[in-house]
Amino acid sequence: MEIDDKLKDHILESIGEGVFTVDKNFRINFFNKAAERITGYKREEIIGKFCKRVFRSKLCFTDCPIALALKSEKTIYDFESHILTKNTAPKPIKLNSAVLYNEKHEPTGGIISFRDVSELAVLKKNLTKETQFCGIVGHSKPMREIFDLVEEISESDAPVLVYGESGTGKEMIINAIQARSRRREKPFIKINCSVFPENLLASELFGHVKGAFTDAIKDRAGRFEIAHTGTIFLDEVAEMPLQMQLQLLRVLQEGSFERVGESVTRKVDVRVLAATNIDIQEALKKGVLREDLFYRLSVIPIEVPPLRKRMDDLIPLTKHFLNKFSLMYKKEITEIEDTALDLLLQYDWPGNIRELENVLEYAFVRSNNTNIILESKLPAALMSKNGTFFSLREKYSFAESGGEETKLLALLEKHKWNKSAVAKELGIGRTTLWRKLKTLKLHNV
Numbered sequence: 001m002e003i004d005d006k007l008k009d010h011i012l013e014s015i016g017e018g019v020f021t022v023d024k025n026f027r028i029n030f031f032n033k034a035a036e037r038i039t040g041y042k043r044e045e046i047i048g049k050f051c052k053r054v055f056r057s058k059l060c061f062t063d064c065p066i067a068l069a070l071k072s073e074k075t076i077y078d079f080e081s082h083i084l085t086k087n088t089a090p091k092p093i094k095l096n097s098a099v100l101y102n103e104k105h106e107p108t109g110g111i112i113s114f115r116d117v118s119e120l121a122v123l124k125k126n127l128t129k130e131t132q133f134c135g136i137v138g139h140s141k142p143m144r145e146i147f148d149l150v151e152e153i154s155e156s157d158a159p160v161l162v163y164g165e166s167g168t169g170k171e172m173i174i175n176a177i178q179a180r181s182r183r184r185e186k187p188f189i190k191i192n193c194s195v196f197p198e199n200l201l202a203s204e205l206f207g208h209v210k211g212a213f214t215d216a217i218k219d220r221a222g223r224f225e226i227a228h229t230g231t232i233f234l235d236e237v238a239e240m241p242l243q244m245q246l247q248l249l250r251v252l253q254e255g256s257f258e259r260v261g262e263s264v265t266r267k268v269d270v271r272v273l274a275a276t277n278i279d280i281q282e283a284l285k286k287g288v289l290r291e292d293l294f295y296r297l298s299v300i301p302i303e304v305p306p307l308r309k310r311m312d313d314l315i316p317l318t319k320h321f322l323n324k325f326s327l328m329y330k331k332e333i334t335e336i337e338d339t340a341l342d343l344l345l346q347y348d349w350p351g352n353i354r355e356l357e358n359v360l361e362y363a364f365v366r367s368n369n370t371n372i373i374l375e376s377k378l379p380a381a382l383m384s385k386n387g388t389f390f391s392l393r394e395k396y397s398f399a400e401s402g403g404e405e406t407k408l409l410a411l412l413e414k415h416k417w418n419k420s421a422v423a424k425e426l427g428i429g430r431t432t433l434w435r436k437l438k439t440l441k442l443h444n445v
Contacts, residue, residue, distance in 0.1 A: 012030070012032050013032050013033055015032070015034065015113075016034055016115075017034055017113045017114060017115045018032065018034045018035035018037075018038045018039070018093075018113065018114045018115065018116075019031075019032045019034065019035060019111065019112070019113045019114075020032070020035050020051070020111075020112055021100065021109055021110065021111045021112075022051050022066065022109050022110050022111075022112075023108070023109045024107060024108055024109050025050075026050055026051055026052070026064075026066070026110075027048055027049065027050055027051075028046050028047055028048065028049055028050075028051050028054065029047065029048075029109070031043040031046060031047060035114075038085075038091070038093070038114070038115075038116045039054075039055070039083065039085050039086060039091075040085045040086030040087060041054065041085075041086050051112075052064070055083040055084065056083070056084040057081050057082060057083045057084070058081075058082070065079050065081075065095060065097035065112060066097050066099065066110035066112065068097070069097045069098055069099050069110065070099045070107060070110070073099075075096060075097070075098040076095075076096060076097045076098070077096050078094050078095075078096065079094065079095050079096070079097065080092070080093075080094055080117075081093055081094075081095065083114075091116060091118060092116075092117050092118055093114045093115060093116060093117060094114065094115055094117050095112055095113065095114035095115075096112070096113045096114075097110060097111070097112045097113075098110065098111055133147040133150075133176060134150075134172070134175065134176035134179050134180070135172065135175075135176075136169065136172050136173070136176060137313060137316050137317050137320045138310070138313055138316075139312055139313055139316050140305075140310040140311075140312035140313045141312075142305045142309065142310050143305075143310060143313060146173065146302060146304070147176075149300075149302060150173070150176050150177050150180055150302075151180060153177070153300055154180040154181055154182065155182055156300070157182075157183070157271045158271075158299040158300050159252060159271070159272045159273070159274070159296065159297050159298070159299045159300070160174075160177055160272075160273050160274070160298075160299070160300040160301075160302060161237075161274050161275070161276070161294075161297045161298035161300070161301050161302070162174055162177075162273070162274070162275040162302045162303075162304060163275065163276050163277070163278075163280060163301070163302070163303055163304070164277065164303055164304030164305065164306065165277055165304075165306045165350075165352055166277045166351070166352065166354070167307075167351045167352035167353055167354030167355060168277075168304040168305070168306055168307070168352045168353060169304060169352075169353055170275040170277070170304050171233075171235065171275065173302060173304055174233050174273050174275060177273060178231055178233075178273065181231065181271070183229070183230050183231050183271055186229050186230030186231065187226060187227045187228070187229070187230030187231070188227070188230055188231050188232075188233070189223045189226050189227040189230065189231070189232045189233070190232075190233040190235065191204060191205065191223050191232070191233070191234060191235065192235045192236055193234055193235065193236050193237050193239055193240045193244075194235075194236035194239040194240075198241040198243065198244060199213065199260075201240065201241070201244055202244060202247065202260050203216075203220070203222065203260050204222060204223055205222050205223050205224055205244070205247075205248070205257075206222040206224060206225075206247070206257045206258065206259055206260060207219075207220050207221045207222030207224075207225055207259040207260065208220050208222075208259050208260035208261055208262075209259055209260070209261045209262045211261065212259075212260045212261025212262070213260070213261070216260075216261065219259075221259075222257075222259065224251060224257060224268050224270055225266065225268060227268075227270045228268050228269060228270060229269055229270075230270065230271070231270065231271045231272075231273060232270050232271070232272055232273070233273045233274070233275070234248075234272065234273070234274040234275070235274075235275050236275070236276060236277070237274040237275065237276055237297065238276040238278045238280070238283050238288070238289045239276075239278070242287075242288075242290065245289070245290045245293045246290070246293075248293060249290065249292060249293045249296060251268070251270075251272075252272060252293075252296045252297070253296065255267055255268055255269065255270075256268070272297065274297050280294065306349070306352050307349040307352045307353055307355075307356065308348050308349050311345065314344060314345060314356070315341070317353060317356060318336060318341070318344065318356070318360060319334075321356070321357050321360045321361070322334055322335075322336070322360065322364065322373070325360070325361055325364040329364065329365070331368075332371060333364055333367055333370065333371050333372065333373060334371055334372075335371060335372040335373070336372065336373040337372055337373060337374050337375050339375040340363075340373055340374060340375040340377075340378055343375065343378060344356070344359070359378065359379060360373070362377075362378075362379055363377040363378050363379075408422070408436065408437065411425060411426070419433055419434070
């Protein structure tokens with residue numbers, strides 16, 4: 001059963017998002033009540049006008065969303081832009097756009113739905129303010145020392161090596177160094193050295209000439225040339241093949257290189273920032289990292305501590321991620337249950353901040369009709385002896401040297417602290433179990 005035009009208009013009038021349609025000449029021919037509320041215009045003021053003359057968005061004159069939808073033959077979703085309201089105040093919006101077709105599949109116009117995201121923009125701005133340094137959340141002493149160091153080296157062009165475990169936020173430190181440096185307005189080129197085989201890595205870094213190898217169909221500049229006068233970031237630099245390490249050392253020492261397949265020496269002015277998550281001393285010992293390259297790269301070394309050594313940051317990080325997910329999932333959850341926070345504080349976090357973010361996102365997605373993360377919404381492995389995570393109670397049991405308390409704690413963990421189930425397995429009454437726990441001073445654990 002087809003919906004008649006009157007009912008369609010009624011549906012469009014009743015929804016909370018602004019909706020307008022245009023004909024094939026981009027003149028507005030429908031404008032719903034929500035669109036009036038968001039823009040400040042009455043429909044009679046703008047019907048028949050060109051949409052770009054009404055909304056006056058930069059997007060209208062560069063990447064018109066209806067034109068993009070027509071070109072791609074796909075609906076455009078969640079396109080971010082700003083419009084000017086009737087009183088000329090800019091307003092951030094997110095929009096969806098699609099082309100309207102007739103029965104012959106000929107384009108007859110377009111439809112755009114849009115929503116006001118001013119409140120989200122304010123929340124996002126507050127989220128940025130909450131971070132202490134270039135978007136990095138860090139209140140602990142080791143992180144404050146890193147922030148101070150980044151400020152101190154802002155006028156230097158010396159190479160920097162940032163190292164630490166995976167997931168600690170090394171790239172964010174690199175970005176902060178670049179943002180504070182005197183080359184911040186110059187090119188900033190990034191490359192992950194671990195993802196390219198040796199022959200391709202040489203081409204990526206230094207470029208090649210036509211015919212240098214099978215797929216070299218034309219001359220190509222490398223990342224160092226592109227980064228000239230700016231900065232290059234070499235991620236996972238310690239996983240670079242030894243021959244490439246030697247070539248990199250030459251660039252650091254002399255500022256010169258040759259493209260692959262060419263004998264012409266080229267000069268370049270580039271600041272080098274590098275990062276690695278491997279054990280540097282072990283790599284030097286095994287010979288997988290050249291000692292001379294290490295010393296050239298680490299003129300300014302920065303070790304990013306693992307999360308377990310900066311636990312003062314866990315609560316601010318938790319707050320930061322909850323605010324972030326509130327933006328992403330459009331539901332506000334700002335608190336975390338004490339027992340849930342206790343588990344987070346007692347865990348060692350081998351995956352560091354990345355792992356914390358994943359755990360909180362998992363719990364956030366599972367939490368509905370509430371503004372608090374409950375312990376029960378954390379990953380099941382967090383409370384599992386055989387999982388990746390260990391709870392406070394389980395850590396307590398491992399701290400004991402054995403005996404009856406260890407057995408009781410293991411059973412309590414097994415039955416998720418259901419004392420009736422534990423008593424049943426032991427073949428004793430619940431009161432007897434309570435007395436045992438009290439005697440062992442475990443009744444309040």
